[in-house]
Amino acid sequence: MQKEYVSFTKEMKKDYTVLIPNMLPMHFTLLSKIFNNYGIRTEVLFTKGEKIKETGLKYTHNDACYPAIIVIGQFIDALQSGKYDPHKVALVMFQTGGGCRASNYINLIRKALKRAGFEYVPVISFNFTGLEKHPGFKLSLPLLHRMVYAVFYADLLMLLRNQCRSYEINAGESEALAQKWTKRLADEITESRVSYKKVKKNYKLIIEDFNKILRKDEKKVKVGVVGEIFVKYSPLANNDLENFLVSEGAEVTVPGLLDFLLYCIYNSLTDYRLYGRGKVKHIGVKIVYKFLLGKQMDLINIIKENSDFEPPTYFDHTTTLIKGYIGAGTKMGEGWLLTAEMLELAEKGIPNIVCTQPFGCLPNHICGKGMMRPIKEKNPNINIVAIDYDAGATQVNQENRIKLMLANSKTPRRYDE
Numbered sequence: 489m490q491k492e493y494v495s496f497t498k499e500m501k502k503d504y505t506v507l508i509p510n511m512l513p514m515h516f517t518l519l520s521k522i523f524n525n526y527g528i529r530t531e532v533l534f535t536k537g538e539k540i541k542e543t544g545l546k547y548t549h550n551d552a553c554y555p556a557i558i559v560i561g562q563f564i565d566a567l568q569s570g571k572y573d574p575h576k577v578a579l580v581m582f583q584t585g586g587g588c589r590a591s592n593y594i595n596l597i598r599k600a601l602k603r604a605g606f607e608y609v610p611v612i613s614f615n616f617t618g619l620e621k622h623p624g625f626k627l628s629l630p631l632l633h634r635m636v637y638a639v640f641y642a643d644l645l646m647l648l649r650n651q652c653r654s655y656e657i658n659a660g661e662s663e664a665l666a667q668k669w670t671k672r673l674a675d676e677i678t679e680s681r682v683s684y685k686k687v688k689k690n691y692k693l694i695i696e697d698f699n700k701i702l703r704k705d706e707k708k709v710k711v712g713v714v715g716e717i718f719v720k721y722s723p724l725a726n727n728d729l730e731n732f733l734v735s736e737g738a739e740v741t742v743p744g745l746l747d748f749l750l751y752c753i754y755n756s757l758t759d760y761r762l763y764g765r766g767k768v769k770h771i772g773v774k775i776v777y778k779f780l781l782g783k784q785m786d787l788i789n790i791i792k793e794n795s796d797f798e799p800p801t802y803f804d805h806t807t808t809l810i811k812g813y814i815g816a817g818t819k820m821g822e823g824w825l826l827t828a829e830m831l832e833l834a835e836k837g838i839p840n841i842v843c844t845q846p847f848g849c850l851p852n853h854i855c856g857k858g859m860m861r862p863i864k865e866k867n868p869n870i871n872i873v874a875i876d877y878d879a880g881a882t883q884v885n886q887e888n889r890i891k892l893m894l895a896n897s898k899t900p901r902r903y904d905e
Contacts, residue, residue, distance in 0.1 A: 493598065493620065496578050496610040501624035506530045506578045506612065507566055509559045511722045514645055514670045515745055518638035518677060525678035526631050528624075530580070533562050536724050540565055545879055547600040554846035554878050555718035556593055558725050560600045567606050578610040583619060594620070634677050636780070637687055640787060641673050643744030643800070644691060648698040650730070651797050654739040655703035662701060669694055691790045699795055708739040709897045712833035714826055715844030716852050717748055719877045726844055727883045729890075733842075736894055741838050743800070743829050746784060750803045751825040753777045758816050801832050809835070813862060814855065821851030827859045830872065834863075840871045840897045842890060847878035871896060 496504070506523070508516055508530055516532045523530040544561025559581070567574050581593050594613050601607055613620040616627075645666045653662035673690065711733050719725045720742065733740045756773045759765040766773070781804055791799040809831040810816065810824050818824045830841055843860070845852035857874040864870055873893040875886050 493594075494608060494610045496612045496622040496624040498624045500578060500610065501527060504529065504576050504578050504610075504624075505572060506580050506625075507563065507572075508532045508580055509562050510534055510724060511582075511718055512642065512646075512745060513723070514666060515639060515642035517670055518642055518674050519635060521674040521678055522631060522634045522638060525634075526628070533566055535562055535565060540724060541879055543568075544600075547603045548596060550879055551848075552596060553849065555716065555722075555725060556596050557879055558718070558722070559593065560597055562724070563597065564600060564604050564606070567601075567604070567609065574606055574609060578612055580612040580614050580625070583613050583615040634682055636783075637682060638673075638677060639745050639749065640687070640783065641677070641690070641694075642670070643746050644694060644787065644791075645669055646742065646744065647800060648694065648797060650740050650742065652698055652701050652703060654708050654734050654737070655706065657702040657704060662698070665697055665701065669697070688786065688790060691787060692794055695791060695794045695797065698797070708737060709840060709894060710741060710838040711738040711894070711897075712741045712743075712830070712838045712841045713844060714743065714829040714833070714841060715856060716822060716846055716849055719844040719846055721745075726877060727886065729842065729844065732887060732890070736891065738840075738894065741798075741833060741836075743832070746780070747800070747803060747806065747825065747829070748822075750777070750780055750784075751819075751823070753780070754803075754807060754816075755819045755823070758819070762817055798836065801836065806832050812866075814859060818855060821849070821855070823851065823855055826852065826855040827863070830856075830859070830863055830870075831867075834867055834870050839867075839869050840893065841873070842893065843872055843874045845874060845876060847876040847881060 496506075506528055508520060510516060510533050513532070513534070520530045520532050540558060540561040542561070543565045544557035544559075547564055548557055548560050550557075563579050566572060567577065579597065581597060583593065594611055597611050598607070601609055601611070610622070612622050612625050614625075649662045649666040656662050676690070713720055713729060723730070730740050730742065753773060753776060756766055757770070757777060760767065760770045781802075784800070784803060788799040788802060791797055806828050807816070809828045813831070814824045814827045816824055826843075830843070833839075833841055843856045845856055860872050860874065864872070871893060873889055875889060877886070
């Protein structure tokens with residue numbers, strides 16, 4: 489059967505630039521640096537503005553998933569900008585291989601490129617399920633090892649920045665410190681050997697630096713952000729939601745990327761438990777899962793021992809929160825994790841939640857918006873608002889709904905109080 493896509497070859501690796509759509513600025517900056525160190529020249533696209541959405545709408549149907557419109561717009565805008573030689577550029581899309589966008593984005597991007605006259609541009613599928621093969625884009629164990637620590641580092645920076653910046657006396661200090669550490673870690677993570685002893689030392693140094701930030705002794709309304717992974721994280725897709733919430737006087741909490749990675753791995757274990765699927769790879773997946781859980785517990789303990797910052801929730805506990813609400817076999821899109829993250833936030837004393845979702849996203853409407861009522865019935869102190877993001881939705885309307893949620897904000901209270 490003839491292959492229907494343009495491969496990223498070993499020859500292309502020599503002089504091509506691989507463009508990465510921006511979802512998590514600090515995370516992707518570190519990941520880009522790792523790729524560069526392994527001979528794959530990459531660049532994260534930080535472009536923004538209405539032109540991105542307009543470009544996406546021009547080359548794909550307006551009924552397409554909103555994150556797809558944004559990603560396509562960012563890619564084609566870059567190709568049309570004159571900054572790059574289109575014949576020396578490739579694009580990469582991170583995929584899980586699951587249903588919905590997790591498998592279909594690549595085809596939507598290629599169709600849009602064809603309409604724009606860039607059908608010769610390779611689109612690389614970054615996945616672990618063997619969806620496609622690209623000889624010039626190989627994932628070695630040393631590269632993946634560094635990527636894991638990049639996620640841990642960036643999750644920690646995101647967590648500490650968000651817990652500091654609503655209280656900082658010197659405006660912008662938390663963001664500046666996060667950027668400083670991102671740059672430093674980007675240089676360190678490409679060293680010949682990654683020492684876990686040094687990783688844990690860096691955790692402590694990062695915490696120590698954020699502890700030094702002068703903060704106001706006051707209480708803020710705590711707001712958690714959950715939802716579809718791209719809209720939840722991407723400032724471009726969610727109209728800079730985190731900054732808006734901070735400007736409204738809230739402290740923002742966003743679950744880390746590690747939780748989503750563990751969710752994907754846990755789903756593979758669930759497939760084996762429920763359906764007997766993946767017997768061959770089950771042992772390997774289980775080892776990886778336990779490895780990541782161990783590293784997460786190390787990070788949690790280091791945060792507890794060296795600060796008063798609220799650490800992330802241990803994922804093994806997160807998996808237990810859905811009991812009585814939704815089954816672990818519900819895994820389309822963000823699946824049961826979306827429900828679990830709302831319950832996790834409430835358990836930590838963050839009852840005010842913004843559930844972000846692309847308009848018409850069926851998995852989110854079921855596992856997010858659809859679960860709001862049963863969650864509220866069992867947890868009357870919780871205050872959730874579902875916000876749709878779409879090419880036709882207005883930012884003013886979204887922000888007004890969030891302001892209404894803040895006006896009705898609940899007093900933080902842990903489940904065990």
